[in-house]
Amino acid sequence: MIIRALDPHTVAALLPSLAAMMVKTVAGCASIGFMAGFDQAGALAWWRGRLAAAAGAHDIGTRHDQRFGGGAAL
Structure with a gap:
């Protein structure tokens, strides 16, 4: 598992x-x-x-096997 800071562009790309999830x-x-x-639209x-x-x-996020694993805001 990799934990790293996420920039706004990366977070926006992860929205779907x-x-x-x-x-x-x-x-x-x-x-x-x-x-x-x-539903997806509400989410x-x-x-x-x-x-x-x-x-x-x-914002921080995790990835596992190139997939989003979870996130948190500090």
Whole structure:
């Protein structure tokens, strides 16, 4: 696993993967603050809002086997 700081361009490129991960997590009944039926469009909108709100924050992400593994904002 590799952990590194993510620049805004990299984060923007990961939005579809981040959204898909959230949709799959909610569909699997995980409680991450979204209700059943949460879809890709809703997840993308949430991530775009998060990206705008985090301007200037430090985002980190992980990759495993060239795939996004997870992330956090500091």
